[in-house]
Amino acid sequence: MLIKNPKFEISVMNKSQYPKNNLPEIVLAGKSNVGKSSFVNAMINRKSLARTSSAPGKTRQLNFYNMDNIFYFVDLPGYGYAKVAKTEKQRWAEMMEGYFNSDRNIKLVVQLVDMCHPPTKDDIMMMEFLQANGYEFIVVMTKADKLKKKKEYNERIENSKKEMSFVPENRIIPFSSETGAGLDTLKKFIEEYL
Ligand code: GTP
Numbered sequence: 001m002l003i004k005n006p007k008f009e010i011s012v013m014n015k016s017q018y019p020k021n022n023l024p025e026i027v028l029a030g031k032s033n034v035g036k037s038s039f040v041n042a043m044i045n046r047k048s049l050a051r052t053s054s055a056p057g058k059t060r061q062l063n064f065y066n067m068d069n070i071f072y073f074v075d076l077p078g079y080g081y082a083k084v085a086k087t088e089k090q091r092w093a094e095m096m097e098g099y100f101n102s103d104r105n106i107k108l109v110v111q112l113v114d115m116c117h118p119p120t121k122d123d124i125m126m127m128e129f130l131q132a133n134g135y136e137f138i139v140v141m142t143k144a145d146k147l148k149k150k151k152e153y154n155e156r157i158e159n160s161k162k163e164m165s166f167v168p169e170n171r172i173i174p175f176s177s178e179t180g181a182g183l184d185t186l187k188k189f190i191e192e193y194l
C-alpha cells in the first residue's frame with residue numbers, strides 16, 4: 001500500500017457534509033487519546049497530516065482523509081473522555097449514529113485499544129456494536145512500544161485475547177506509531193478489505 005498523495009479532505013458533523021462520492025472507507029474507532037490520529041499518520045508516513053495531541057479530545061468531528069482518491073481513512077471522534085460535558089457526549093452519540101446509519105461504503109473498522117490497559121467498558125460496547133451490526137473489524141493494540149519488558153508485553157497480549165475472546169486472535173494486532181511495529185500486517189489487512 002503506497003499512498004502518494006494523502007490529503008485531509010473535510011471535517012464534518014452532519015450527514016449533509018459527508019463527501020458525496022462512494023469511495024471505500026476504513027474507519028478508525030477508539031477512546032479519546034488512544035492514538036487514532038497517530039495511526040493515520042503512521043500509515044501514510046507523515047508526521048502531522050492528522051492532528052494529534054497529548055490532551056484527550058483533540059478530534060471532535062469526523063475527519064475524512066482522502067488516500068489518492070482510492071479510499072478514505074475516517075477518523076472518528078474518541079469516546080470515554082471523562083471531562084466532557086453531558087451535552088458533548090450526546091453530540092458524540094448523534095455523530096456516531098449519524099455516521100453508522102448513513103449507508104457509507106464502510107469496508108473495515110479499525111478498533112483501537114490501548115495495549116497498556118485492559119479494554120474499557122466503552123471499548124467493549126463499541127466492539128459489541130460493530131459485531132452486532134455486521135461490520136468487519138480488527139483490533140489494533142496501540143502504544144505497544146510502552147511495554148518495554150518482554151514478559152509484560154506477552155502478558156498483555158495473552159490477557160487481551162481473553163478479555164476480547166469474541167474477537168478472532170489473528171485480528172488482535174499490536175501496534176506502535178512510534179516504532180512502526182505492526183504496520184506491515186495492518187497495511188495487508190487494509191489492502192485485503194479494500
Ligand atoms: P483524540 O483525537 O483525542 O480522540 O485522540 P487520538 O485517538 O486521535 O490520539 P492521538 O493520535 O492524538 O494520540 C494521543 C497521544 O498518544 C499523543 O500524545 C500521541 O503522541 C500518543 N501516541 C499515539 N500513539 C502512540 C504510540 O504508538 N506510542 C506512544 N508511545 N505514544 C503514542
Ligand code: MG
Pocket residue numbers: 036037038051052058059075
Ligand atoms: Mg484524534
